Amino acid sequence: MTFVVSAFQGLLAVVFLASAVSKLRSGRALRVFATSLTTMRLVNRSRATFVATTLAVAEGCVAVLLAVPLSHRAGFAAAVALLAVLTVGVAVALTRGDRAPCRCFGASPVPLSGRHLMRNLLLLAVALTGLALPASSSALTGWLVAFLAGGLGGVIVTLLDDLIELFVPFPTP
Template sequence: MRAVELAARLLLALVFVAAVVGKLRTRAGFAEFVGSVGQFGVPARWASPVARLAVAAEAAVVALLAVPATAPAGLVLAAGLLGVLTAAIVGALRRGARPACRCFGAADAPIGPRHVARNLALTVVALLGLSGWATAGPSLPPAAALLAAGVAVPLAAVVVRLDDLVALFAPASPRATRPAGRS
């Protein structure tokens, strides 16, 4: 089960690193993230503190997951944070709001059910990691560690680029056509 724990830790750490870097890469990007927080029902005066708290919590997840002794706390924090973020998305969708998903920085794709599903899947990963940690046996052989990384890295890439993948495989929108001979 140590391989499951390691895969979960790597996957979540990579996803949260991408989230932190994406939001803090530029001042404009962070300002857009702060602006999007208000669209999730957070009062304007609290948008900046809530955005800063969210980024700090994401960074804490990464730091905690990086150290084996604190990994359980990182997994718990990841699951809790994902629960809060999922509730915020569900609340916005219920109000009919569809702000852009700024989870990984600048993006144009509006939030939707796929973002809820993504967060729920990541929550399950965190819980599986906790389960793997709780039932951990002897140290992990190198081949199992490579397998865990080989699973976690591509899955993290899919999670981080989910909106791009959906857009890539979405049916093309019909273009407005004009009858021949008219302009």
Template structure:
């Protein structure tokens, strides 16, 4: 189970690093993220800036905690990630259910409107975070070479998750 912990940490660390970097890389990027949060209309107008900051802070917390090679830090990262991703899955599902067209700003500029595939992605990531949490709670020894291999695997999956819209467009006929 320790290898599930390692792979899940690296997947979430990679994915959240790319997501956060795309949001805070410039004033314009941040403004577009806040505007997409506003367009989702899942929180009141007055709460939009705070919701955007809270989402970015939670992503930052996951990044920092996932990078700390201590069991408690990984467990905390997985709990925060599962909570954040669960909230995002519900928020995106609400947007999709209303039939509202809001572009996905999860990983920066995108023209892809939020859809069912984004709900699926977030639910899968919640499952990964919960599997990682389970892995972080189990004692056992780790082979450093195997841990490195599964860590690279997790990081590559994190990169693929960050390109979710592109992957879905390749698999779904227009």
């Protein structure tokens, strides 16, 4: 159990970093994300850029907080708050029947679906568990190995839509 918190830090840090970078890497990427928020009717057009920028910057901040061992508690708490907001957004969009592409990690053509909601709920459970468990008191090398192992899990989470598409291709219109 000693390394679970460290692994969860790595997993969530990679997920939030990938999400933030995918949105902030260019003005076009941020506009595409902002447009997806209006397409899903989560925000109006006049606030979309502000909300998109705020979410992306918050994701980057969460990644940094989680990557620094001394601030991991604040990172988990921020991750819980941000994942709650994102999960509610996905649930609202799905309840309305919106099938806009998920822009969680960039310009994916995969429409929003129940698997995105399930992914967010699982990430929320990881963040809550990381917040509830006591911090690892292991040596730096043990922490680093667990953090990197969790980071590998984060890479898999960020590529999940692509991995699923390898086995179940998304029909193109």
